[in-house]
Amino acid sequence: MDPVDLPADLQRLVRPGRGPGPPHRRTDRRVRRRNQIRRRRSQLVDTAVAVLETVPLHELVIDDIARRAGVSRSLVYRYFSGLDDLVAHARKRFLATLQTRFELILDSDRDALDDLRAVIVATVHFAAAHPGVYCNLVTGARPTSEADDPLTTAMMHLASALRPTCDAPLVSTATAALIDAAIVRWLHDERADAETLVDSV
16 A cells, blocks of 8 residues: 555654565565575585594584584574484485486496496495595495485396396395495505405405
């Protein structure tokens, strides 16, 4: 309603620039706020991944992440329900990067054995580039289902291609666990080079 249409005694109460503003401004504010929340959550997840590179998962506390991010502990709890929630998001981000690599490999026209080797090579190189995070997120907190674990998913695809009659979920989970265990041991020992590890797996 235009202030001019109001009675004179009410016109003085209506001041230009006050009130909630036009609907598009409210929507813009909501969009900006959602983007701000997304950016802050993303920053905290990135920080958690960086901290997990140097701090063992069993020693990790919210304060480590808050300190590294330059925020208060309470701000971390504003965006995540707790340490487990934040670590779950860090794991999801970390594994999504690996999943992207696997998708590129599995979309090729190579045969399944070549794909298997390529997946193992990609996993070894990825783990070598992020040893602390890989060990923390693989040995400290396994994904709750095969769908959450890109290595198991890739192994399921390859198991079905190599042996259509096998129990693909069982074979893929066992194969992924074997590969993870070999890589974690290799990261701790590093007696062999990456190529030797790939050949032995």
